[in-house]
Amino acid sequence: MNKVKFGSRETVEQIEEGYELAPKFGSDGLMPCITSDARSGEVLMLGWMNAEALRRTLESGEAHYFSRARQVLWHKGATSGLVQNVVEARIDDDQDAIWLRVEVSGSGASCHVGYRSCFYRAVPVGQEAGQSLKYLEDAKTFDPDEVYGDAPNPTQL
Template sequence: MMSPSSAPNAVATALFSPRESIEFVEEGVRLAPKFCERGLLPCITTDADSGQVLMLGWMDTDALALTLRTAEAHYWSRSRQQVWRKGATSGLAQHVVEARIDDDQDALWLRVRVQGLGASCHVGYRSCFYRSVPIGQRAGGTLSFTEDHKVFDPVEVYGDAPNPTQL
């Protein structure tokens, strides 16, 4: 089983700078990402036009370097334990319009345009965030669907590919 690469490879080394100081990280003009102890960086992905949150993914150094070099979103699959290009199986590739790093460079935000049906969720919805969680006095109540239909049939798109959801 592969594990996320926390040590930058040659491509990543050319793209990423060492984290020299707090000022360098927070106010500098060089990318110096901080990956967690498991070698991963969280990445929130939104639709470039509508701003809708599509998904939260994880990147290791290879996935981040590939994303920046190709302008197509790549992620670290925790279920498959490997880097994958979003849309490799489904055809729903994410073309990166803009990438932003947060203040301490430990989280990434991608603005993308999704090829094909415009959906990013393996369940068939446009967004992976298709249910609303009750809060306040309604906490503990039932989830509410925020999308009223699936954009595609996952069985038709993915066939017998393993489902990434783990119990």
């Protein structure tokens, strides 16, 4: 039985300044979830949640997402051991995006490519626009082939 119940969306004031969780999912049934390191504040990833992923995350205290590529719910770290333990969850003003502050078990990495953050490259802007992407992390935190083997990639094209 689910402990987390979502309220109905009645008024702007209730949504923006009330105390009831009444999330708004997009027409695809998903909402974006920004995930950051609870200690450093570094953004680790952007994932997607459907209602079930949000409920499981809030009830278990461990991050669950919905894979748009594979159309399945997934528990972050179930294969890799890099579980994201939720320290704090915040909903934005109109309740259509969520932000998780997490502590990651194991090596602390959250990117299936092996880097700590999924945002491991900078995109040149301004006078540098059009130049090559710049790597911000010197090395991978783990070897994805060793960790995942033949397991399906959560973000397969």
